Amino acid sequence: xxxxxxxxxxxxxxxxxxxxxxxxxxxxxxxxxxxxxxxxxxxxxxxxxxxxxxxxxxxxxxxxxxxxxxxxxxxxxxxxxxxxxxxxxx
Amino acid sequence: xxxxxxxxxxxxxxxxxxxxxxxxxxxxxxxxxxxxxxxxxxxxxxxxxxxxxxxxxxxxxxxxxxxxxxxxxxxxxxxxxxxxxxxxxxxxxxxxxxxxxxxxxxxxxxxxxxxxxxxxxxxxxxxxxxxxxxxxxxxxxxxxxxxxxxxxxxxxxxxxxxxxxxxxxxxxxxxxxxxxxxxxxxxxxxxxxxxxxxxxxxxxxxxxxxxxxxxxxxxxxxxxxxxxxxxxxxxxxxxxxxxxxxxxxxxxxxxxxxxxxxxxxxxxxxxxxxxxxxxxxxxxxxxxxxxxxxxxxxxxxxxxxxxxxxxxxxxxxxxxxxxxxxxxxxxxxxxxxxxxxxxxxxxxxxxxxxxxxxxxxxxxxxxxxxxxxxxxxxxxxxxxxxxxxxxxxxxxxxxxxxxxxxxxxxxxxxxxxxxxxxxxxxxxx
Numbered sequence: 001x002x003x004x005x006x007x008x009x010x011x012x013x014x015x016x017x018x019x020x021x022x023x024x025x026x027x028x029x030x031x032x033x034x035x036x037x038x039x040x041x042x043x044x045x046x047x048x049x050x051x052x053x054x055x056x057x058x059x060x061x062x063x064x065x066x067x068x069x070x071x072x073x074x075x076x077x078x079x080x081x082x083x084x085x086x087x088x089x090x
Numbered sequence: 091x092x093x094x095x096x097x098x099x100x101x102x103x104x105x106x107x108x109x110x111x112x113x114x115x116x117x118x119x120x121x122x123x124x125x126x127x128x129x130x131x132x133x134x135x136x137x138x139x140x141x142x143x144x145x146x147x148x149x150x151x152x153x154x155x156x157x158x159x160x161x162x163x164x165x166x167x168x169x170x171x172x173x174x175x176x177x178x179x180x181x182x183x184x185x186x187x188x189x190x191x192x193x194x195x196x197x198x199x200x201x202x203x204x205x206x207x208x209x210x211x212x213x214x215x216x217x218x219x220x221x222x223x224x225x226x227x228x229x230x231x232x233x234x235x236x237x238x239x240x241x242x243x244x245x246x247x248x249x250x251x252x253x254x255x256x257x258x259x260x261x262x263x264x265x266x267x268x269x270x271x272x273x274x275x276x277x278x279x280x281x282x283x284x285x286x287x288x289x290x291x292x293x294x295x296x297x298x299x300x301x302x303x304x305x306x307x308x309x310x311x312x313x314x315x316x317x318x319x320x321x322x323x324x325x326x327x328x329x330x331x332x333x334x335x336x337x338x339x340x341x342x343x344x345x346x347x348x349x350x351x352x353x354x355x356x357x358x359x360x361x362x363x364x365x366x367x368x369x370x371x372x373x374x375x376x377x378x379x380x381x382x383x384x385x386x387x388x389x390x391x392x393x394x395x396x397x398x399x400x401x402x403x404x405x406x407x408x409x410x411x412x413x414x415x416x417x418x419x420x421x422x423x424x425x426x427x428x429x430x431x432x433x434x435x436x437x438x439x440x441x442x443x444x445x446x447x448x449x450x451x452x453x454x455x456x457x458x459x460x461x462x463x464x465x466x467x468x469x470x471x472x473x474x475x476x477x478x479x480x481x482x483x484x485x486x487x488x489x490x491x492x493x494x495x496x497x498x499x500x501x502x503x504x505x506x507x508x509x510x511x512x513x514x515x516x517x518x519x
Contacts, residue, residue: 076374
């Protein structure tokens with residue numbers, strides 16, 4: 001079981017924002033889902049075969065990129081070829 | 091926001107004037123494209139407010155491919171926000187309605203693409219399938235939909251939600267049209283490093299003599315509507331009548347496949363969706379506030395409930411102290427699902443069962459998130475194992491379409507389509 005305080009803490013970690021009035025219901029739903037996930041406790045690693053995923057790498061060759069003006073225009077707030085972002089330092 | 095004119099089922103988020111070419115394998119055809127597939131010059135919202143005003147500066151690989159073969163883009167279709175849902179109710183642009191019965195959901199998350207095909211607005215459409223998002227709406231709307239093998243279609247330009255699970259795939263009214271579109275979109279692209287270069291060459295003969303069809307008991311277990319089970323068994327009987335052999339089998343990992351899926355997809359989503367920060371695209375944050383504050387405010391406003399829920403679940407599943415209990419266990423479960431399939435495919439050529447446990451439910455009917463998740467129980471195993479799976483219409487229960495799901499070995503997409511074709515032709519006789 002997680003508490004409303006736990007859910008609030010996770011929301012802060014995720015920078016997702018959770019309206020206060022939704023906290024109670026979110027916590028209830030969260031616990032119902034986590035309770036369902038408990039079935040994973042029964043999983044034993046079966047040494048059975050399985051296909052391993054792999055990436056197909058290419059040579060590191062220089063290719064064209066998107067036009068800078070088009071990309072900067074999407075940001076809506078740019079200056080001298082840079083995108084303006086909120087302050088990182090407190 | 092309102093539906094574009096002439097779109098009674100709210101299938102589209104953006105309508106375009108299709109300008110198909112006169113030559114190529116898709117000459118003269120208008121294709122609808124799910125709104126999480128990037129289209130240069132056409133807004134791409136993923137059904138979310140967080141991408142309001144975003145117009146990609148490039149085409150997804152598959153968009154380049156269909157345009158080069160003469161298709162025109164009919165528009166961008168409605169979807170559950172970022173693909174997170176099984177009903178297309180979780181869209182910032184309002185729910186899509188099922189053309190078979192507008193009081194019901196079309197399924198999701200590619201509900202707009204399926205509805206556009208089922209309503210006859212387009213002959214074919216593109217969707218994406220992370221845990222059933224092509225097959226579910228295909229089944230609910232009475233059309234054909236393929237989730238290709240993982241690595242068979244380039245994901246370059248697909249807005250990522252859970253990238254170890256998802257594939258782009260075709261939806262159409264017939265198996266032949268699904269093959270036609272698949273033949274175009276499966277062309278190799280080195281920009282998706284998980285893609286393998288394999289030519290797509292199905293042989294649609296209708297012949298299934300000697301084919302061994304595995305039928306896992308778990309696909310007809312608790313939670314599967316008896317009418318749906320009966321209809322699908324009847325469809326498998328038609329394949330048997332054509333000379334296929336049914337082999338009863340068992341998939342014990344089905345007990346935890348759904349939990350493994352939801353832990354995996356939410357974990358991947360919590361990482362993938364961190365890119366929506368209001369800095370490089372989408373509604374901008376306040377640059378005067380501190381980073382985390384600006385980020386939180388933008389994401390609180392921009393994301394809907396289900397996205398928030400999944401990002402929270404994923405953050406939790408990956409957090410210190412819980413990683414071993416959730417994420418690591420889910421990956422072990424996922425390997426067991428793959429091992430179960432590998433074992434069954436030593437004895438059989440394809441596996442068949444229902445696509446969905448029920449027919450299309452009513453809009454607004456499923457309010458608890460978990461009850462919505464449970465409707466994915468029969469589709470997620472194919473995503474966990476990366477195998478191909480097709481849904482083909484196989485009859486109706488109380489006037490609502492039922493889908494027969496055919497799964498195959500990885501990269502045997504042709505075979506599942508050949509079996510679906512044999513069923514389609516056999517049922518029409």
